[in-house]
Amino acid sequence: MPMPHRTFVQVAKRRLVGKEGRERLRAINALLAELPDYRSGPYADIRKWLNEEIERTRVRAKVVHRDSIAIRREGAAQIAFVGPPNAGKSSLLQSLSAIQIKTGDYAFTTTRPVAALTRIGGVLVQLVEIPGLLEGASEGRGGGRALLGVLRNADAIVYCQATTASPDELAVVLEEVEAAGIALPALLAATKSDDAEPGAVEHVARTFPELDVVPVSVLDDESLNRLREAIWRLTGLVRVFLRRGDEVDDEPVALHPGDTVEDVADEIHHELAERFSAARVWGPSARFDGQRVGRSHVVHDGDVVEIVR
Numbered sequence: 001m002p003m004p005h006r007t008f009v010q011v012a013k014r015r016l017v018g019k020e021g022r023e024r025l026r027a028i029n030a031l032l033a034e035l036p037d038y039r040s041g042p043y044a045d046i047r048k049w050l051n052e053e054i055e056r057t058r059v060r061a062k063v064v065h066r067d068s069i070a071i072r073r074e075g076a077a078q079i080a081f082v083g084p085p086n087a088g089k090s091s092l093l094q095s096l097s098a099i100q101i102k103t104g105d106y107a108f109t110t111t112r113p114v115a116a117l118t119r120i121g122g123v124l125v126q127l128v129e130i131p132g133l134l135e136g137a138s139e140g141r142g143g144g145r146a147l148l149g150v151l152r153n154a155d156a157i158v159y160c161q162a163t164t165a166s167p168d169e170l171a172v173v174l175e176e177v178e179a180a181g182i183a184l185p186a187l188l189a190a191t192k193s194d195d196a197e198p199g200a201v202e203h204v205a206r207t208f209p210e211l212d213v214v215p216v217s218v219l220d221d222e223s224l225n226r227l228r229e230a231i232w233r234l235t236g237l238v239r240v241f242l243r244r245g246d247e248v249d250d251e252p253v254a255l256h257p258g259d260t261v262e263d264v265a266d267e268i269h270h271e272l273a274e275r276f277s278a279a280r281v282w283g284p285s286a287r288f289d290g291q292r293v294g295r296s297h298v299v300h301d302g303d304v305v306e307i308v309r
């Protein structure tokens with residue numbers, strides 16, 4: 001005598017409670033094996049329900065998987081490149097760093113976030129391309145929630161809009177970012193400026209009055225340098241060059257606004273931060289060259305600092 005079908009459904013539901021992924025699929029398959037194999041009637045309905053449960057479980061597993069994408073943070077700041085498909089995001093990443101990345105004259109050449117490490121203002125900065133965010137992204141469309149999750153972790157945004165395309169495309173993207181509650185320092189790169197019709201850059205600028213616009217072309221090194229400088233300002237980071245005796249380091253240490261001489265010492269060594277006595281400062285925060293300051297002295301971008309032991 002098979003188990004009455006109503007009892008079977010109750011048993012099945014109880015066994016599936018709290019199970020997801022592979023564990024749930026195993027439980028469903030076990031139930032299917034126990035199910036009397038009538039071709040019609042209530043048992044056939046249960047088989048249909050269980051088979052649909054397999055499908056739903058698989059879809060859920062994929063969504064859960066895609067709901068978070070991890071980009072390992074590197075460098076002193078993470079800058080996200082965001083914009084409609086085909087805006088030239090990958091091309092910019094490639095031109096600003098040393099990475100090889102697929103670019104193409106069609107939408108969705110890039111399907112997952114891509115990271116590139118580069119030096120900007122002498123400091124290592126991580127650039128991340130966020131692939132085309134679609135209308136409805138903040139509700140999860142096109143894996144949008146995972147992409148916005150990556151964006152939320154960034155320090156600043158470079159929005160990309162081709163001067164050869166309609167700015168309406170970027171307007172959609174901006175709405176999704178706003179709907180997701182993400183508000184980061186941002187600028188707008190008006191891309192493909194070599195190909196722009198007269199007035200196209202101005203049109204982009206008028207459409208997004210709240211954003212600083214940097215016209216840029218991957219064919220124009222000067223424009224890429226201007227973009228680098230604008231990105232540097234966006235990071236808000238403060239560069240300090242360390243001095244040891246008469247030598248000044250070529251590569252600066254990156255600090256945050258409000259950081260002090262003590263933070264500078266801490267960058268060199270935690271122990272040094274505990275026991276150093278004073279520092280000497282040259283540059284924007286110094287009243288005169290080599291000014292002697294205490295550990296709570298706030299450093300400015302471009303300072304040269306010598307820690308006095």
Ligand SMILES: Nc1nc2c(ncn2[C@@H]2O[C@H](COP(=O)(O)OP(=O)(O)OP(=O)(O)O)[C@@H](O)[C@H]2O)c(=O)[nH]1
Nearest residue numbers: 085086087088089090091103104108109110217218
């Ligand atoms: N003329 C010109 N074409 C450019 C420039 N930058 C990118 N392109 C072209 O624009 C197309 C799209 O470039 P991608 O860098 O792949 O754009 P994307 O924003 O990464 O695109 P998806 O990853 O598909 O969303 C390619 O054919 C590029 O060669 C530029 O500065 N000038």
Ligand SMILES: [Mg+2]
Nearest residue numbers: 089090109110
């Ligand atoms: Mg791309």
